[in-house]
Amino acid sequence: MSSENEILQKAYDSIVAIDEDGTAEAVKEWIDADLDPITLLNKLADGMTEVGSRFETMEYYLPQVMIAADIMDTSSNALSEKMAAAGETSAMKGTVVIGTIEGDIHDLGKNIVAGMLRAAAFKVVDMGRDVPVTTLVQAAIDNKADIVAGSALMSTTMPYLGDIVKMLEGRGVRENHKVMVGGAPLSQEYADNIGADAYAANSHQAVEAAKKLISK
């Protein structure tokens, strides 16, 4: 039987190597050994951070980030029952509802941000592309999201990002949800003008901004 440290290392190495079977084995061994789930989740989160770093340096590409994020989700689910039984809370940093805004089907940048947020241990509810403002806001309310994140690649779709803020205000829930926006035609100035809480030019900045928003 492997030692605690050996299982932790195996889990870390597997997720960094995008090895779905290897990570699943490590998680199973951990559960069978009745060890603290949070310790393993933290180690897996370290692995996801490494995956994110490798993406930033182009050693890894988007599919690897997305598959690693799927592995992380599967592992978290497997460990959640044990955590619930022990009365422990989720190790997730917070919930982000994310979508490429209405009229815009250019969702690759949003997918990268979603993958990197998942890599940074955020619970991400990805609403996809061409998401109506009403749908995005409703999802934020339904999921009790800490952050609503919207992306736009076109100057003709970015005005809808401002509507997120307006709709949250109109529904009286603005104080419950921070708003983060990004996309090629946007700028900090534009984000400020529409009343967003954060602007991110890329996925790295998005993760940092999300961490800051959560800590506020």
Place this chain on the structure above:
Amino acid sequence: MLDIFDLYQKSIEADKIEEKNFDNRILPKKLNELAKEYDITYRPDEIVPQDMDMVDSIYKAAMDLLLDVGIYNISTSSVVKLEESEIKAQLKLLPGEKTYGVGNEKVHVVQREVGDKRAPTTFAGANGGAISEEYYAKVMESCAREPLTAGIHCGTVATLHGMEMKARSPIEMLGARAEAVWTREGMRMAGRPGMPMVGIMSSVTSEGQIFGDGPGAMRPEDMHLLCLLNDMKFDWDALKKAVNTSQNSLTVDGCMCPIMGGYTGGPATTAIANVAEGLVAYMLFGAASYSICPPFNPMSGEGSSAAPTFVSAHTGAALKRNTKGLYSNYVFPSAGMCTDMMIDETAVYVSAITAGGIDILFGAAGTCGTGLDAYAGMPGRITAEIGRAAAKMSLADMNEFCVELEKTYADVVKAGNAPKGKTFQECYDVKTVKPSKEYEDLWAKSKAKFTDMGLEFEF
């Protein structure tokens, strides 16, 4: 052009595939296998195509990719597969030449080859970048006033009557029309009303784009942009645009905007995917030409360093050596106008793709097309002059020039710290529509530098 009815039927009858599965597993897995099988690799010291065996391998791999993974229709969540005989028959129909524009400004583009000594054609313009409504026609006039530019690539109208352009709204349709009308007005004011334009950029929807055609706006002889989605995908909206252009006999350019490090992976695999998507663009849209942006880096946004330049140059070379398709490219430096760096980035990217056989250069548009009013005719002049000079150089010398010059700005663009430069109104006299002395002097200084590095300018 592929039969729209067949595409429709195949799309609705094919098995459903989860898009996530196509993106994360099917496409990247096959791309990696093909790069390995054909030994296609990226070398930062060889951004201008030198190895024609590898160039042809990129084409073979692209054909294999298309046959194996097909094209994903996001509207039906299904994959359309094509037979090899069907693809080859379609590609045989490519004309290898095309005429754009009307009257005195009619321009006939004949396919260039890799290392062709004939200069590529230049369409100056904003490449879709946003322009304030009060300056829009003036910016277009500044492009039309450049004698070396044969056409204009439209920008996006930032506002209309002070109102933001919103996709799917009536304003979007009016903005599309305004974009074309004001571009034509700029051409008229420069005395070149028959010039071809490339659009529409102010609208993303099919109804908006279609409304760019009309009296005083886009003509059938203008280049109607039909965009594929990234990563071997299309949707009904793209096909609706194709129905419009085919049923109304409109000139088409099939375009695509790749991302480095996305679902198509790194430089080698992105080059394979770009070529495969070029084949799709020719067939799906009945396009004589295919244009791409440089594959932008998702972290820094840049598309002018060695890796994206390698991809664009090799994509062109592979298509040129194996099809009769025309190939155009968006020149998107990170730095803005009136900076040394924007000129250096333009020189590297334009030289490499010219050596790779490019037919039409779009731009240049600084700030990667993200700045407001960051476009004018002067970058078109610079692009055209570099294209003419680069065509005279050997592939080996061009590579040496590009590799050496790229090193001078690579770190800055990769860090996302390129200078924003000046706006149209800051580096042009808006009344006379002439560039500032500062800008002209800057170009003269850069030309002298490039001459020392081996480029021979005609002007």
